[in-house]
Amino acid sequence: MRAGLAPRVLQMAGRTRCVAIAPHMYTHAYVKPRQLHISRPRLSESRPDDQKSTTAVEKFKPAEPAETAKPTKPLTIRERISNAWSTVKYLFRFYMNGVKQIWRNREIVKKIQEDVKLTGRSLTWEETQLFRTHSSDMRKLPLFLLILVTIEELLPLMVIYTPFLLPSTCILPSQRTSIMKHFEVKRKAAVVELRRHVDEDHDFDVPVIERTDEPDLAGATLAQVAPERVRELAVVYNQSLWGGTALQRRRIARHLAMLRDDDSLLASSEVMRSPEPDVALLEQACTERGIRAVNTEPQKMRDLLGQWLLYTSGRPLTTLSLAFLPVRLSSPVDMVSIQLEREIAEQNRKGIVEQTSTIVKEVVEEEKRIESK
Structure with missing residues (x-):
């Protein structure tokens, strides 16, 4: 300087x-x-000592209390009555629409019967399924109507405990899926038990006995099956367990006889040939034959039905061999069934009130959706 x-x-x-x-x-x-x-000092810059002190202060700074949700205003008696009436109205409308659909199906069945009578053609597999479903709905209709006009509140409980008493037109797709899941868990457990006890030396290639469509004669072959296994077979084929072993054998034999006639139509049906088959019909065909129809791709279901038809059409089976065919077609290790068991266990943890409320809510939402169209 x-x-x-x-x-x-x-x-x-x-x-x-x-x-x-x-x-x-x-x-x-x-x-x-x-x-x-x-250059001027930047105001944003601070010394390390200042940063440490700031961090320490923030560390011991008490947390601010979270904002509590405002309590909802309780409903008045009039509002509760209004909501209950609205729910009952939607439930009644849904089930009445299901009853009306049964009568519409009745008209369709009559037209098909008239056409078959005039043309002399045979019924298709899809038409036979419609006939069978409609016949079942008509049998369930009287009791269903009685409950509908007297104690309508029981209908959601029937979806949980007695779905087999409900007509097919009065069940939502989501409810149908839940019902099928419960059935699949029971079916798989029955198949596992049958696999443990079935005789490995049993010959599945024995020719069909004569007149196997007669329940008594077909039931004679099922007489070789122990009562415990008869009950498990009834579960596999979704047959009623009401009554003793003799009645269960007759139901199974009658069902197997129906399947023999049904297989010939199924082999040439549209559901087995169409690139976009009706999934509901595929599920119905699999359920009738003791094949898994839940959480399964349509092509997989069609492949399993094709294997069934190879056994029943290409190589005739005795009634006893046909009865145990679902055991042969099922895989020993099934991850889908394990997953379903977990879902059902989780659902069963819910109380009956919660399950019923869910069913009612689904019905009300479906009716509101239709109403808004």
Whole structure:
């Protein structure tokens, strides 16, 4: 630094900075002062000590209380009555629409019968399924109507405990899926028990006995099966367990005789040939034959039905061999069934009130959706 120049010193934030050097007033009066350009300190920058202290303060800073939800205003008696009446109205409308659909199906069945009588053609497999379903719905209709007009509140409980008493037109697709899942868990458990006890030396290639469509003669072959296994076969084929072993044998024999006639129509049906088959019909065909129809792709169901037809059409089976055919077609290790068991166990943990409320809610939402169209 030249003699006679006195720097001006500025104290800023505890630091010494030189901002300018001016000439001495006596020795360098005519020298132009020089300016030193310095950057200003950034206000956002802080020293490490300051950051540590800030972090420590924030660490021990008490948390602010969360905002509590405002309590909902309780419904008045009039509002509760209005909501209950609206729910009952939607339930009644849904089940009445199901009853009306039964009568519409009746008209369709009559038209098909008239066409078959005039043309002399045979019924298709799809038409026989419609006839069979409609006949079952008509048998269930009297009791269903009695409950509907007297104690309508029992109908959601029937979906849980007695779904076999409900007409097919009075069950939502979601409810049908839930019913089929419960059935599949029971069916798989019965198949596992049958697999444990079935005789491995049993010949599945024995020709069909004569007149196997007669229940008594067909039941004679099923007489070789122990009563415990008869009950498991009834579960596999979704037959009623009411009555003793003799009645269960007759139901199974009658069902197997129906399947023999049904297989010939199924082999040439549209559901086995169409690139986009009716999934509901595929599920129905599999359920009737003791084949899994839940969480299964349509092509997989069609492949299993094709294997069934290879056994029943290509190589005739005795009634006893046909009865145990679902055991042969099922796989020993089934991850889908394990997953279904977990779903059913989770659903069973819910109380009856919660399950019933879910069913009622589904029905009401479906009716509101139809109403908004």
